[in-house]
Amino acid sequence: MATRWKRRPEGSTWGDFGEDDQLGRLNLLTPAKLKAGIGEVTEGLSFCLSLPLDFPGGAVLNPRRHPPRLSPTLQDGCPCLNFPLARLDGRNTDVLSDDQVTLALQYSTQWDSFAHVGAFFDAMGNGVKEKVYYNGYRANEHVVGPRDYRPDGDVDVDGPYGAHALGVANMARKAIQGRAVLVDLKKHFGLERRYVGYQDLMRVLDADRITVTPGDMLVLRTGFTEVLVGMNREPDIEVLDRTASVLDGRDDALLQWITDSGVAAICADNYAVEGLPAQESTLGQRPALPLHQHCLFKLGVPLAELWWLADLADWLQARGRSAFLLTAPPLYLPGAVGSPVTPVATV
Numbered sequence: 001m002a003t004r005w006k007r008r009p010e011g012s013t014w015g016d017f018g019e020d021d022q023l024g025r026l027n028l029l030t031p032a033k034l035k036a037g038i039g040e041v042t043e044g045l046s047f048c049l050s051l052p053l054d055f056p057g058g059a060v061l062n063p064r065r066h067p068p069r070l071s072p073t074l075q076d077g078c079p080c081l082n083f084p085l086a087r088l089d090g091r092n093t094d095v096l097s098d099d100q101v102t103l104a105l106q107y108s109t110q111w112d113s114f115a116h117v118g119a120f121f122d123a124m125g126n127g128v129k130e131k132v133y134y135n136g137y138r139a140n141e142h143v144v145g146p147r148d149y150r151p152d153g154d155v156d157v158d159g160p161y162g163a164h165a166l167g168v169a170n171m172a173r174k175a176i177q178g179r180a181v182l183v184d185l186k187k188h189f190g191l192e193r194r195y196v197g198y199q200d201l202m203r204v205l206d207a208d209r210i211t212v213t214p215g216d217m218l219v220l221r222t223g224f225t226e227v228l229v230g231m232n233r234e235p236d237i238e239v240l241d242r243t244a245s246v247l248d249g250r251d252d253a254l255l256q257w258i259t260d261s262g263v264a265a266i267c268a269d270n271y272a273v274e275g276l277p278a279q280e281s282t283l284g285q286r287p288a289l290p291l292h293q294h295c296l297f298k299l300g301v302p303l304a305e306l307w308w309l310a311d312l313a314d315w316l317q318a319r320g321r322s323a324f325l326l327t328a329p330p331l332y333l334p335g336a337v338g339s340p341v342t343p344v345a346t347v
Helices: 024-028 031-038 168-174 185-189 198-207 224-230 252-261 290-299 310-318
Strands: 046-048 069-072 099-102 110-112 119-121 130-132 177-184 194-196 217-221 245-247 265-268 303-305 323-327 338-340 344-346
Touching: 031 177, 031 323, 046 310, 168 338, 177 185, 177 198, 177 310, 185 194, 185 198, 185 217, 185 245, 185 310, 194 198, 198 252, 217 310, 252 290, 290 303
Parallel strands: 177 217, 194 245, 217 265, 265 303
Antiparallel strands: 046 344, 069 099, 110 303, 110 338, 119 130, 177 323, 323 344
16 A cells, blocks of 8 residues: 555456556666667677657647657857857857657657556545546646646646656666567558457567566557558558557456567557547447547556657568667656657667
């Protein structure tokens, strides 16, 4: 029992890593696990696993998220791009460029922190469901927004706003690095949309002789970003909605495997990792994002989306390999819920 909760969600890891834990299963990225990742490096080759951050283009994947907007900073009211410092001091011979960006932090290749998805949950066992995040952290106490949305009417909230707990800064301090295994769903299922459940995943692991051990980061290649990149920043949402495999978040056996496997993180080249909309097989109240809720809210398993995996996957497949060293810290940006990331695979 912790001070923030008297009951925890069934099957969750709340409290397992400490009352005030904010890393979840990233705690399994131990020195031994990092050494195991380093042990997978035989060639000294590195692969960039990020898209250009102005992909996908437009806002069709998520209407809240828009492409980055670059602009120069200002020097004495003048745009600082090709700015001659001689204008300030005639003796200077320098030409200066300096810029800034307005960026949706989960627009392109990204990490989701545990502050990204919570749930209404009766953490105090008093019959009242509150807005709660991993390990019992609370909305508008630890994850603070400008408004508290309530059934009896919205209430404005005083700042400062942001994720004062569970944000990406914790993940950056952890300096995410360790052994990862790539599972190539595209190789087995092609580019047609398929909701991949437990049985599908087990068949792939068996066929490719892949062993997932506790603390590994699971990396899923579906081919989604390969189709997306071919659209050259003009994404066709009707095509993308039919493209590539997604995990079936309604498959209880798959969710239980994620629990039992001990994976430290799940990274995918598709949008959202799981299928949206989730398959409807239950009645009554249920999460719209069942895999997100299972991983981010219950287990403390961070999710990553829209990675570029084609080059790495082809290289590993040609050599009969699946494991590699993954280095993927997010931006060290206090208060942020999500973050762009430039993951690096080393083989």
